[in-house]
Amino acid sequence: EKGYSSYFCMSTELVDRLLRANQKGTLERVLKQYANYDVLVIDEVGYLPFSRDGASLLFQLINMRYEKKSTLITTNIPLSQWSEFLQDKKLTNALLDRLVHHSKVISITGKSYRMKDYSEKKTKTPKSK
Numbered sequence: 001e002k003g004y005s006s007y008f009c010m011s012t013e014l015v016d017r018l019l020r021a022n023q024k025g026t027l028e029r030v031l032k033q034y035a036n037y038d039v040l041v042i043d044e045v046g047y048l049p050f051s052r053d054g055a056s057l058l059f060q061l062i063n064m065r066y067e068k069k070s071t072l073i074t075t076n077i078p079l080s081q082w083s084e085f086l087q088d089k090k091l092t093n094a095l096l097d098r099l100v101h102h103s104k105v106i107s108i109t110g111k112s113y114r115m116k117d118y119s120e121k122k123t124k125t126p127k128s129k
Contacts, residue, residue, distance in 0.1 A: 004038040011045040011058075018057035027057070035064040039072065046077035049085040056088075059095045066098040073099065 014034070021030035034040060050058065065071050077085065079100070083092040 005036070006039040006041065007034070007037045008041040008043065011042050011050075012048050014042060014061075015050050015054040015058055018061065019051070019054055022053070022057060031057075031061055031064060034061055035069065037069065039070045040065065041072040041074070043074045045073050045075040046082060046085045047075075049087065052087050052091075055086040055091055055095075058086075059091055062095055062098050067102070071099065079105075 018027065018030060021027045062071065079096055082096060083089045086092045086095065
């Protein structure tokens with residue numbers, strides 16, 4: 001049996017790779033590579049802002065995958081604030097339109113799991129004499 005192909009990447013690494021490929025003239029090949037994964041997981045979207053060129057290249061990739069392949073996005077940024085790191089409202093609307101169409105948005109609220117562990121360790125630290 002053949003399984004699904006998948007790829008996990010940080011959003012900044014993905015956009016940097018697309019920008020470099022665009023400069024080298026290999027963008028089409030790199031876009032096709034990412035577009036062909038059955039499942040693409042893009043982590044920490046919005047953690048750092050993208051240049052307009054970077055945001056445009058990310059849109060191109062999302063558009064290539066739209067209605068063909070599964071794309072998972074992780075972010076701490078509400079969708080209403082995405083234009084702040086994508087730096088273009090029209091592009092943001094078009095990108096979100098493709099991402100949320102036919103999708104399931106899972107919102108998780110509460111304290112960070114990593115911070116929870118830190119808080120527990122901090123309270124268990126013995127007091128110095």
